[in-house]
Amino acid sequence: MQPTKQNTFEPKIIAFVCTWCTYAGADLAGTSRMQYPSNVRVLKFPCTGRIDPVFILKAFQQGADGVLVSGCHPGDCHYIAGNFHARRRFAVFRKLLEFVGVDLNRLQFSWVSAAEGGKWVEVVTDLTEKVRSMGPMTEFKELAMEEQWSGAINTPELQEAYNSI
Amino acid sequence: MSRIGVFICHCGENISRTVDVERVAAEVGKMPGVSFSTDYKYMCSDPGQNLLKNAIQEQKLTHIVVAACSPRMHEKTFRKAVEAAGLNPYLCEMANIREHCSWVHENKEEATVKATEIVGMMVERVKKNRVLPTITVPVTKRSLVIGGGIAGIQAALDIADCGHEVVLVEREPSIGGHMAQLSETFPTLDCSQCIMTPKMVDVANHPKIKLYTYSEIELVEGYIGNFQVTIKKKARSVDEDRCTGCGVCMTKCPQKKIPNKFDQNIGMRTAIYVPFPQAVPNTPVIDRDNCTWYKTGKCGVCQKVCGPGAVDFEQQDQLVVEPVGAIVVATGFDLYTIDEKPKGSPIKGYGEFGHGKIPDVIDGMTFERLASASGPTGGKILRPSDGKEPKQIVFIQCIGSRAREKGISYCSKVCCMYTAKHTMLYHHKVHDGQAYVFFMDARTPGKSYDEFWRRSIEEEEAVYIRGMVSRLYQKGDKIVVMGSDIAVGVQVEIEADMVVLATAIQPQKGAELLAQKLGISYDKYNFYSEAHAKLRPVECATAGIYLAGACQGPKDIPETVSQASAAAAKVMTLFSKDQLEREPIVARVKESGCVGCFACKKVCAYGAVEEKEIRDRQGNLIKTVAFVNPGVCAGCGTCQATCPSKSVELDGYTDEQVIAMIEAL
Ligand SMILES: Cc1cc2nc3c(=O)[nH]c(=O)nc-3n(C[C@H](O)[C@H](O)[C@H](O)COP(=O)(O)OP(=O)(O)OC[C@H]3O[C@@H](n4cnc5c(N)ncnc54)[C@H](O)[C@@H]3O)c2cc1C
Numbered sequence: 001m002q003p004t005k006q007n008t009f010e011p012k013i014i015a016f017v018c019t020w021c022t023y024a025g026a027d028l029a030g031t032s033r034m035q036y037p038s039n040v041r042v043l044k045f046p047c048t049g050r051i052d053p054v055f056i057l058k059a060f061q062q063g064a065d066g067v068l069v070s071g072c073h074p075g076d077c078h079y080i081a082g083n084f085h086a087r088r089r090f091a092v093f094r095k096l097l098e099f100v101g102v103d104l105n106r107l108q109f110s111w112v113s114a115a116e117g118g119k120w121v122e123v124v125t126d127l128t129e130k131v132r133s134m135g136p137m138t139e140f141k142e143l144a145m146e147e148q149w150s151g152a153i154n155t156p157e158l159q160e161a162y163n164s165i
Numbered sequence: 166m167s168r169i170g171v172f173i174c175h176c177g178e179n180i181s182r183t184v185d186v187e188r189v190a191a192e193v194g195k196m197p198g199v200s201f202s203t204d205y206k207y208m209c210s211d212p213g214q215n216l217l218k219n220a221i222q223e224q225k226l227t228h229i230v231v232a233a234c235s236p237r238m239h240e241k242t243f244r245k246a247v248e249a250a251g252l253n254p255y256l257c258e259m260a261n262i263r264e265h266c267s268w269v270h271e272n273k274e275e276a277t278v279k280a281t282e283i284v285g286m287m288v289e290r291v292k293k294n295r296v297l298p299t300i301t302v303p304v305t306k307r308s309l310v311i312g313g314g315i316a317g318i319q320a321a322l323d324i325a326d327c328g329h330e331v332v333l334v335e336r337e338p339s340i341g342g343h344m345a346q347l348s349e350t351f352p353t354l355d356c357s358q359c360i361m362t363p364k365m366v367d368v369a370n371h372p373k374i375k376l377y378t379y380s381e382i383e384l385v386e387g388y389i390g391n392f393q394v395t396i397k398k399k400a401r402s403v404d405e406d407r408c409t410g411c412g413v414c415m416t417k418c419p420q421k422k423i424p425n426k427f428d429q430n431i432g433m434r435t436a437i438y439v440p441f442p443q444a445v446p447n448t449p450v451i452d453r454d455n456c457t458w459y460k461t462g463k464c465g466v467c468q469k470v471c472g473p474g475a476v477d478f479e480q481q482d483q484l485v486v487e488p489v490g491a492i493v494v495a496t497g498f499d500l501y502t503i504d505e506k507p508k509g510s511p512i513k514g515y516g517e518f519g520h521g522k523i524p525d526v527i528d529g530m531t532f533e534r535l536a537s538a539s540g541p542t543g544g545k546i547l548r549p550s551d552g553k554e555p556k557q558i559v560f561i562q563c564i565g566s567r568a569r570e571k572g573i574s575y576c577s578k579v580c581c582m583y584t585a586k587h588t589m590l591y592h593h594k595v596h597d598g599q600a601y602v603f604f605m606d607a608r609t610p611g612k613s614y615d616e617f618w619r620r621s622i623e624e625e626e627a628v629y630i631r632g633m634v635s636r637l638y639q640k641g642d643k644i645v646v647m648g649s650d651i652a653v654g655v656q657v658e659i660e661a662d663m664v665v666l667a668t669a670i671q672p673q674k675g676a677e678l679l680a681q682k683l684g685i686s687y688d689k690y691n692f693y694s695e696a697h698a699k700l701r702p703v704e705c706a707t708a709g710i711y712l713a714g715a716c717q718g719p720k721d722i723p724e725t726v727s728q729a730s731a732a733a734a735k736v737m738t739l740f741s742k743d744q745l746e747r748e749p750i751v752a753r754v755k756e757s758g759c760v761g762c763f764a765c766k767k768v769c770a771y772g773a774v775e776e777k778e779i780r781d782r783q784g785n786l787i788k789t790v791a792f793v794n795p796g797v798c799a800g801c802g803t804c805q806a807t808c809p810s811k812s813v814e815l816d817g818y819t820d821e822q823v824i825a826m827i828e829a830l
Pocket residue numbers: 311312313314315316317334335336337340341342343344347349350351352380381382495496497498499500529530533579583586673679713714715716720721722723725
């Protein structure tokens with residue numbers, strides 16, 4: 001995504017949503033001609049239960065500055081309990097991200113139902129604004145680069161480790 | 166090498182007004198793998214679809230992306246068109262540039278950039294799409310109905326009347342369930358026996374219904390359309406084919422003082438018995454625990470008097486296997502037993518109300534038997550202790566129900582109405598008697614229900630006291646009931662001759678064991694869970710299994726019958742086709758990677774994951790892996806995100822596809 005205005009930072013937001021509730025809610029925002037920032041890209045899944053935390057890491061690594069995960073409200077899952085599994089999984093995952101040092105403000109979870117076009121607009125707008133004010137997310141991109149060039153990393157500890165093999 | 170075709174729709178002006186469609190088509194045309202890219206005014210129109218079909222054939226396209234409205238709108242349309250042109254429909258994806266782009270953004274530059282990226286994302290995704298064949302499952306057009314109460318009877322009759330065979334399994338010696346025990350029924354006060362027994366006889370005579378009474382479900386295998394059910398026929402000790410139902414054995418049996426469960430243990434029966442005279446089938450059962458022959462090896466009177474020689478002391482339990490395509494669960498309810506605290510249950514009893522200790526404190530169902538013309542008192546309201554007619558009677562509602570501290574927080578739904586009915590039946594039978602009702606609220610929604618309740622007060626002179634009873638004790642031959650009237654704010658004390666407790670409706674004991682055999686889910690009270698509380702109220706989440714009646718939650722007869730007919734309609738929908746066709750969006754296990762941890766099995770709400778043994782040629786077990794039954798899988802993908810070894814994959818939403826999309830950004 002290119003920044004549309006010169007010299008202003010336009011964040012890249014990736015949204016992982018379920019088909020039945022949030023994707024439909026985003027559709028409703030469209031049919032109601034509501035307006036929101038164009039920074040978000042939506043990936044559709046049958047259920048939030050399908051969303052692997054790895055995708056979130058991958059998104060950050062690919063240059064996302066903010067990630068949104070959204071599905072049906074608790075108790076309304078089209079697949080009975082997929083969103084409960086997702087909620088549990090992401091609760092643990094957030095702790096992990098926090099531990100690693102990722103600012104959790106970049107990662108948002110929400111429940112948006114098929115009837116909540118307005119809420120979708122609100123969630124997306126808020127997250128975009130928040131991330132815009134935080135500036136670009138660099139950590140994971142750098143890490144990805146380092147990984148690719150890991151041959152170049154040569155700390156004394158590493159050297160010692162190599163020698164001991 | 167993929168030859169991807171991309172088709173950008175203008176949607177009249179809906180898209181082209183804010184998205185520069187020509188520019189998007191040109192940009193996308195440069196992406197690797199894309200060999201054809203164009204834009205068109207209305208892709209979903211006939212000419213639009215023809216454009217798509219022709220391009221597939223002329224350009225030898227292998228994958229398709231249609232950038233237009235939401236896939237929720239037209240994915241089916243375009244997949245059909247693609248199929249008509251000879252491609253697998255699952256090689257076509259839609260990019261949503263209307264609802265998610267042109268309609269929600271005004272800046273044409275921004276919208277065009279975004280649309281290009283959305284299409285680019287789908288181009289990368291579609292490259293990873295695989296050919297998915299439609300899944301078909303054969304359907305055995307026979308149904309199993311478990312439970313022969315009014316719910317099971319109604320469902321069985323409806324399905325059988327449509328011409329399909331039904332196997333009806335009832336645990337007790339006779340069908341009928343609780344409705345057969347009732348005296349008269351609200352809101353019309355028609356006699357329960359009069360409306361119930363004809364239906365029971367219809368079941369017995371229906372050529373399409375195979376009835377197993379005194380039988381239980383032993384094992385359920387298979388899946389929608391293809392279940393194998395093992396039924397245990399408990400030994401009746403009477404040969405059903407020989408017995409004519411004359412009943413002479415029962416008149417001669419010396420064991421005459423066995424409490425009859427059907428009469429709530431206030432009436433007596435013999436050791437060889439039918440639970441009630443209108444039982445279906447009318448074949449007796451020997452209660453081996455109470456029979457002299459089984460206890461001492463002597464007697465055998467029934468066998469001697471039985472003309473057709475039906476009594477068979479040697480009979481054994483039998484296992485029968487029935488193949489069926491659908492299952493209706495209609496196992497009904499049980500009443501909360503107040504005197505004993507069920508072992509290991511979080512439910513606390515009501516020992517303070519003296520049930521089980523004071524003989525004239527009875528429950529609602531016992532009152533039904535007293536009021537029933539075919540009951541042990543011939544329909545007279547008489548005290549179990551001394552057979553006297555009670556002149557002051559107290560009804561207490563919500564015993565167990567809505568009492569979180571006792572372990573049940575739900576409302577049992579039928580007690581307000583049946584208590585109102587009881588006060589009426591009492592007033593009709595004991596003209597000089599007085600009925601009092603302690604109640605928390607009167608919950609009487611339903612057609613003609615509130616009118617019925619009001620009648621019990623206005624015409625039948627029941628005195629309703631809003632409040633709960635705090636204490637109850639025996640004093641001489643009276644029962645002193647102490648409570649508070651919170652409406653007036655005074656303490657009330659009534660010297661009653663009899664007390665009737667409206668006890669909570671609970672699932673059948675052992676309901677969870679049957680659920681485990683069936684692989685269906687149940688709530689914390691053990692009521693069976695429907696797939697969706699609002700939109701799929703009669704289906705279980707497990708495909709091919711349906712619910713009817715009070716096993717799913719407290720219900721009265723009209724609601725039970727409606728649900729039973731609805732369940733039958735669902736079964737008929739399933740039976741309307743020879744083959745069940747379904748979208749191939751299902752999970753698949755890569756057996757080489759599966760470590761057999763079965764994390765997937767634990768999270769699958771549909772019970773789609775099975776265990777499969779892998780053996781070498783000598784038949785030695787190598788390992789046990791997960792297997793997803795495509796007939797059962799709903800395609801949510803929860804298993805995939807859970808699998809630690811990444812060995813289960815949801816077709817249509819593979820990791821490869823998702824990562825390709827993320828990488829495209
Ligand atoms: C005191 C009282 C009075 C009532 N009065 C009225 C009234 O006036 N009007 C009204 O509309 N409603 C009334 N009701 C409610 C009514 O009884 C129920 O709506 C109705 O009986 C529910 O029918 P069912 O078939 O779902 O369950 P049930 O009648 O409980 O039938 C379930 C059947 O399944 C069998 N079964 C259970 N488990 C198994 C198993 N594992 N395998 C095989 N078979 C099994 C049982 O033996 C039983 O035959 C009253 C209820 C009570 C308690």
